[in-house]
Amino acid sequence: MDAVNHQFRLAARPRGMVGREHFDYVEEPVPELEEGQSLVEILYISLDPAMRGWMNEGRSYVPPVALGEVMRAATAGRVVESKSTKLAAGDYVSGWLGVQEYAVCDENAVSKVNTEAVPLPTYLGALGMPGITAYFGLLEVGAPKEGETVVVSAAAGAVGSVVGQIAKLKGCRVVGIAGGPEKCKWIVDELGFDAAIDYKSEDVGAALKQHCPAGVDVYFDNVGGDILDAALARLARGARVVICGAISQYNNLDAVKGPSNYMSLLVNRARMEGFVVVDYMSRAPEATREMAGWIADGRLVAREDVIEGFERFPDALVKLFAGENVGKLVLKVGEEE
Amino acid sequence: MDAVNHQFRLAARPRGMVGREHFDYVEEPVPELEEGQSLVEILYISLDPAMRGWMNEGRSYVPPVALGEVMRAATAGRVVESKSTKLAAGDYVSGWLGVQEYAVCDENAVSKVNTEAVPLPTYLGALGMPGITAYFGLLEVGAPKEGETVVVSAAAGAVGSVVGQIAKLKGCRVVGIAGGPEKCKWIVDELGFDAAIDYKSEDVGAALKQHCPAGVDVYFDNVGGDILDAALARLARGARVVICGAISQYNNLDAVKGPSNYMSLLVNRARMEGFVVVDYMSRAPEATREMAGWIADGRLVAREDVIEGFERFPDALVKLFAGENVGKLVLKVGEEE
Numbered sequence: 001m002d003a004v005n006h007q008f009r010l011a012a013r014p015r016g017m018v019g020r021e022h023f024d025y026v027e028e029p030v031p032e033l034e035e036g037q038s039l040v041e042i043l044y045i046s047l048d049p050a051m052r053g054w055m056n057e058g059r060s061y062v063p064p065v066a067l068g069e070v071m072r073a074a075t076a077g078r079v080v081e082s083k084s085t086k087l088a089a090g091d092y093v094s095g096w097l098g099v100q101e102y103a104v105c106d107e108n109a110v111s112k113v114n115t116e117a118v119p120l121p122t123y124l125g126a127l128g129m130p131g132i133t134a135y136f137g138l139l140e141v142g143a144p145k146e147g148e149t150v151v152v153s154a155a156a157g158a159v160g161s162v163v164g165q166i167a168k169l170k171g172c173r174v175v176g177i178a179g180g181p182e183k184c185k186w187i188v189d190e191l192g193f194d195a196a197i198d199y200k201s202e203d204v205g206a207a208l209k210q211h212c213p214a215g216v217d218v219y220f221d222n223v224g225g226d227i228l229d230a231a232l233a234r235l236a237r238g239a240r241v242v243i244c245g246a247i248s249q250y251n252n253l254d255a256v257k258g259p260s261n262y263m264s265l266l267v268n269r270a271r272m273e274g275f276v277v278v279d280y281m282s283r284a285p286e287a288t289r290e291m292a293g294w295i296a297d298g299r300l301v302a303r304e305d306v307i308e309g310f311e312r313f314p315d316a317l318v319k320l321f322a323g324e325n326v327g328k329l330v331l332k333v334g335e336e337e
Numbered sequence: 338m339d340a341v342n343h344q345f346r347l348a349a350r351p352r353g354m355v356g357r358e359h360f361d362y363v364e365e366p367v368p369e370l371e372e373g374q375s376l377v378e379i380l381y382i383s384l385d386p387a388m389r390g391w392m393n394e395g396r397s398y399v400p401p402v403a404l405g406e407v408m409r410a411a412t413a414g415r416v417v418e419s420k421s422t423k424l425a426a427g428d429y430v431s432g433w434l435g436v437q438e439y440a441v442c443d444e445n446a447v448s449k450v451n452t453e454a455v456p457l458p459t460y461l462g463a464l465g466m467p468g469i470t471a472y473f474g475l476l477e478v479g480a481p482k483e484g485e486t487v488v489v490s491a492a493a494g495a496v497g498s499v500v501g502q503i504a505k506l507k508g509c510r511v512v513g514i515a516g517g518p519e520k521c522k523w524i525v526d527e528l529g530f531d532a533a534i535d536y537k538s539e540d541v542g543a544a545l546k547q548h549c550p551a552g553v554d555v556y557f558d559n560v561g562g563d564i565l566d567a568a569l570a571r572l573a574r575g576a577r578v579v580i581c582g583a584i585s586q587y588n589n590l591d592a593v594k595g596p597s598n599y600m601s602l603l604v605n606r607a608r609m610e611g612f613v614v615v616d617y618m619s620r621a622p623e624a625t626r627e628m629a630g631w632i633a634d635g636r637l638v639a640r641e642d643v644i645e646g647f648e649r650f651p652d653a654l655v656k657l658f659a660g661e662n663v664g665k666l667v668l669k670v671g672e673e674e
Contacts (some may be wrong), residue, residue, distance in 0.1 A: 061604050229595070243603045258566070258595030266580045266611030267398050274603030 005030045007100040008313050013057055016253040018321065020314040023071065023099075030102045036081040039092060040103050040110065043334040045313065046074035046124040047320045049222070050159070052250040061276045070098035071183065071313075074129055076113065076120050077103075078336070087112070092336075094123040099313055101333060118302075119274075119293060120336060125328030126295065126302035127288050129277060130158035133244060135287040136280040138163045138220060140288045141273050142242045146171035148217035149236070151208065153227050155196065156183035158328035159244060162291075163220045164193050165300050172218075175211045177204060177227055179323050186326055191301055204230040215268075218242065224249045225257050232261035241265075242271040251321055272307030339623060342367045342608050345438040345650050347402045350394055353590040355658065357651040359392065360408065367439045375419040377430060377440050377447065382650065383411035383461040384657045385495070386559070389587040398613045407435040408650075411466055413450065413457050414440075414461055415673070425450070430674075431460040433548035436650055438670060455639075456500040456633060457673060462659050462665030463632065464625045467495035470581060472624040473617040475500045475557060478509075479579045485554035486573070487546065492533065493520035495665035496581060499628075500557045501530050502637050509555075510546045514541060514564055516660050528638055541567040552605075555579065561586045562594050569598035576607040585611035588658055640664030 002025055013025040033039055052064045054072050060292030065072050075097040079087045082108035087093065095110030097103035113123045125131060137159075144150050150167040154160040155176025163186060167174045176187040177197045184196035197207040204227055208216065221228050224246030232241065249256045265272055280287075294300035305325040307316045310333040320329050341364055348361040370376055370647065387449045391409050402409050403496045412434040416424045421444035432447030450460045462468060471604035474496075481487050487504040491497040492513025501524060503616050504511045512536045521533035534544040541564055545553065552573030569578065586593045602609055617624075631637035642662040644653045647670040657666050659665030 059604075128343045137376070152513070224600075232393075243599070245603075246600055256600065258597040258599055260593045260595040260597055262580070262609070263561075263583055263586075263593065265397075265609060266582075266613060269610075269612055269616060270598070271610035272602060272609050273606075274600070275606055275609035276603060279606060 003030045003100040004028070004100060006310055007098070008056060008071050010067055010069055010071055013067070013252070014052075014053055017251040018055065018314075020051055023314055025311065031104050033083045033104060034082060036073055036084050036107055037104050038079050038084050038107060038110075040075075040077040040095075040097060040105055041080045042075045042077040042097055042101055042103060043332065043336060044076040044121045044124055044330040045099055045310075047316050047325075047329040047331060048074065049245050049247045049250060049320065051317065052321065061334065062266055064184040069207065070100055072096065073099045074124055075103070076205065077334070078124050080149055084334060094128065101310055111274055115336070118292060119304075121304040121328070121330045121332070122295070122302045124330050125158050126291055126300060126303055128164055130328060131162050131288045131291055131302075132284050133277040134159045134162035134166060135241050136277065136283070136289060137244050137275055138166055138218070140280070141275045142218040142220055142240050144170055144172050144218045147175045148171075149212045149214060150218040150220065150229055151173065151175045151177065151212065151216045152220040152222070153177045153231070154222035154247060154288065155187050155193065155322075156326050157222065159181065159274075160220070160222055161191060161303070161327060162186065164199045167218070168192050169294065169299060173212075174197055175208070177223075183326055199227060205233055208234040208243050215239070220244060221246070223247050224259075229261045232259055232264040235264050235268040235270045236268075237268050241270065243272060243274040244263070247321065247323075249326050305329045306332050308332045340367045340439060341365070342437055343409050343647055344435070347392060347404055347408055350392055350404070351389075351588070354588040355389055355651075355654055359649055361510045362648065366442050367540055370418060370420045370441060373421050373444055373445060374441050375416050375421050375447075376536065377412075377414040377432075377434060377442055378417045378671055379412045379414040379434055379440060380440055380667040380669065381413040381458045381461055382436055382647075382670060383413075384463065384653050384662075384666040385411065385466065386582050386584045386587060386657065389658065398615065407437055409433065410436045411461055412440070412461050414671070429457055431465065438647055445518070455629060457640075458641040458643065458665070459632070459668045459669050459670070462495050462641050463499055463628055465639060467665060468499050468628055468639075469617065469621050469624045470614040471496045471499035471503060472628060473614065473620070474579050474581050474612055475503050475555070477617070478612045479555040479577050480554040481507055481509050481555045484510075484586060486510045486512065486549045486551060487557065487570055488512045488514065488549065488553045489557040490514040490568070491559035491582075491665050492524050492530065492583060492658075494559060496556070497559055498640070498664060499614060499637070500526065500529060502528050502631075504555070505529050506631065506636060507576065510549075512545070514560075520663055536564060542570055542662045545571040551578070556602070557581060558583070560584050561596075565596050569596055569601040572601050572605040572607045574605050574607075576605055578602075578607065578609040580611040581611060584658065584660075595669045605643055615659040642666045643669050645669045
């Protein structure tokens with residue numbers, strides 16, 4: 001194969017907001033396959049808040065992306081050539097193939113996916129890492145009980161939109177916090193949330209008081225900052241705060257804003273617990289099987305916000321951190337056949 | 338009885354540091370007993386960090402002390418007159434009788450204590466609310482396992498000194514954080530902690546790294562602020578942070594300092610959980626029975642730091658928040674016979 005491969009490689013570690021200047025746009029020949037390998041044409045690249053953390057130096061739950069390395073990303077694509085007995089040309093797959101147009105991969109580095117039941121980009125969203133994060137973070141860490149009140153931030157995002165819908169399926173009252181009227185309308189009208197709070201135009205604390213008269217039993221936090229503090233101030237007795245992310249803090253130049261209201265954990269005998277989805281990957285099939293069923297039944301809405309064009313990867317990342325996506329943000333870089 | 342009763346009543350709600358000016362010193366006749374009541378001469382008054390919170394207005398785990406009300410306090414004393422069949426003159430008792438010299442109480446408002454086995458003021462310390470707090474907070478919320486590393490702040494205080502000793506009894510490695518060489522020497526030499534960190538002269542983060550090479554499995558926090566942040570930065574995988582108090586923040590004029598390093602909960606799949614000892618009061622006998630046995634065996638050292646003189650109550654409270662006490666701080670206001 002004589003195709004050219006384009007890549008975004010990490011060029012510099014950002015301080016503050018990530019941008020185009022932190023990546024090198026590189027052109028390379030597509031490498032030759034060795035025995036057992038397959039060549040995947042990447043069709044969709046996932047944009048995830050966690051990417052910002054991977055660009056930092058230092059200890060975290062996964063190693064940072066090295067300078068000069070292809071930027072880490074979840075991807076979905078099609079096998080175009082294979083020297084593996086497990087994969088054949090034409091197979092659709094998902095896996096961690098990075099921000100590039102083609103990837104050579106070992107046969108166990110990707111999973112075959114069924115695009116007849118579910119659209120390919122959904123394997124990066126509701127049936128990918130964000131959905132699995134929502135599923136285990138809510139059900140295992142948040143452990144909501146029927147009739148409880150669940151609040152989720154970044155509620156129109158890839159994780160939050162699934163968290164809220166699963167909480168509804170489990171019989172909870174669900175309140176979503178999102179930015180702007182479009183997202184708020186979507187989560188109530190299309191996803192079935194009981195209420196939405198627009199943090200851009202409302203006082204979140206007052207709105208939580210209004211929409212959660214008996215307090216917040218489970219708060220699933222994707223954002224940190226002032227919204228986490230507002231939720232802590234409204235905890236019910238025995239509440240669980242699930243720390244999934246802190247997108248408001250990832251591009252900070254200043255120190256992270258710690259939750260000033262953390263003593264609410266004491267007053268309300270509540271707990272705040274962090275988790276990392278990689279710990280649940282061995283159980284991922286149980287999550288994706290159940291969620292695929294809900295999608296097929298129409299009980300779980302999976303929506304992707306699609307940006308087209310490989311070279312727009314840095315713009316897409318900026319859009320993600322500006323909170324402009326509704327549903328799972330993906331970059332479309334090629335056409336399905 | 339013609340005795341005069343002196344009281345400290347809450348005169349004003351402090352903003353910032355508590356002081357003499359927030360109390361009225363009042364003289365009253367001792368009231369007459371009604372049927373079923375007893376008159377207790379208070380001999381020891383407990384000084385507890387929680388008192389500062391009770392002086393604030395607003396929602397917490399117990400109602401605030403009202404302006405004009407006798408300041409709430411745990412006390413130990415002797416029955417001097419009784420119209421109850423459950424209590425007799427000469428009985429030693431403990432209960433929430435407030436900052437005063439005499440109290441008329443209903444027969445179920447106090448508990449009889451045995452001063453032959455254990456000195457009376459210990460019922461305000463290791464066998465009182467602080468000890469019960471330490472016992473359940475550590476064992477139920479922190480849930481340390483043998484061989485784990487337990488770190489406790491305010492380690493020479495009423496709660497911290499018991500937490501560390503129980504953790505040692507359970508086979509843990511124990512590191513205490515305290516202020517000044519005297520306290521640090523005491524917790525290592527007399528209480529058997531494995532190491533002490535003097536936060537007044539050491540870099541707590543660096544010292545935690547040195548003394549907890551495998552990270553911190555249980556951090557029992559009594560102080561909040563920078564020390565909580567330092568401990569969060571050193572958590573081991575699956576750590577439990579027990580939020581018992583935040584004495585560094587109680588007299589703040591500024592907003593509470595939230596823990597900037599709270600995202601360590603995510604990276605380390607850790608949890609931070611608050612608790613209030615009143616929830617465990619129905620199980621208090623199981624704690625005091627076991628701890629009384631440890632005291633009798635010499636396996637648990639109970640130490641009180643005694644200030645004498647009823648009128649010195651405000652000074653004693655200031656001493657508490659200045660962190661000058663070693664062991665349980667009590668005010669001695671009368672003589673045992």
